[in-house]
Amino acid sequence: MNLTDRIRADILDGKFAAGDMLSQVDLAALYGVSRIPVRDALQILSGEKIVELLPGKSARVVTLTREALDEIYELRLMLECDLLQRAIGRATSADDAELDYALKKSSLEAGRPGWHSGDWLFHKTLYAPAARPRQLLMVEELRTSCILYAPDYQALAEQTPRWLEDHQALTHAYIARNADEAVTILRRHILAAQAEAQRKIPADQS
Known part of the structure; x- marks a missing residue:
């Protein structure tokens, strides 16, 4: 490294x-x-x-105001939900196998230092069939900014079961090619992460 x-x-x-x-x-x-x-x-x-x-x-x-953080999450919602919808429309059985592997790997790393690498692997694999590399790069940059305001490890560990349930539900909807259900789950997932991140913004930065 x-x-x-x-x-x-x-x-x-x-x-x-x-x-x-x-x-x-x-x-x-x-x-x-x-x-x-x-x-x-x-x-x-x-x-x-x-x-x-x-x-x-x-x-x-870097530090972010609440308004800046909210803007980042709004952009994530637009870009990631669009990627997911496109990905499901193009996904193959080979993509399903890749996603299942990413789910298992990210689940093992959840709640530990470096958890964000496994989390990004899962989401990147989820969106990969959309074949939108520039859009994916924008999402990666936005997610990196969000990680700075992720919950501390104790709080993260407490939330881990919920994040993993969302990942499993996303995988199930993806393999079933149920785009509407998958997008609904992803929106809820991102909004929950936004709520956790907002708790980290000091009062004088909101």
Whole structure:
């Protein structure tokens, strides 16, 4: 795993919280590298909208207002529900097998550090038959912003059974080619995640 991947993973795993300052000097010491690769990594993460570059050789993990977070989730609803509907219209038995594998893998990783990788694997596999790579990239970027405001691990563990039930229900509707039911489940799933994320927004940012 390269330095950019390591810093990204630590941010998304909650080791650095939204709003935390990231000094190039401190990060270089933490990861055992020189300042130059840290600077380059932060520039890449800035392009991914995970950090905000600041004067003085530092950066800050992005923060969002409630309004900005709500906008992101509204875009997710539009883009992901559209992808799901298109995917179900094009899915094959081979796609069903891929989704079943992704469901099993993501279920094993749920509620653990790095859970978001398995969760994205499931959703990416769910949408893949739509064959809309640009739209999928937009969804990935939006979901990354949301992860910064995901519940802490204790809260996540408490919610895990509900998320897994949604994934299983989505898989069942997908294999049955019931697009309306699948989209209804996905909307509920995303709205529940939005409600959890809103709880993480400090009062002075709402």
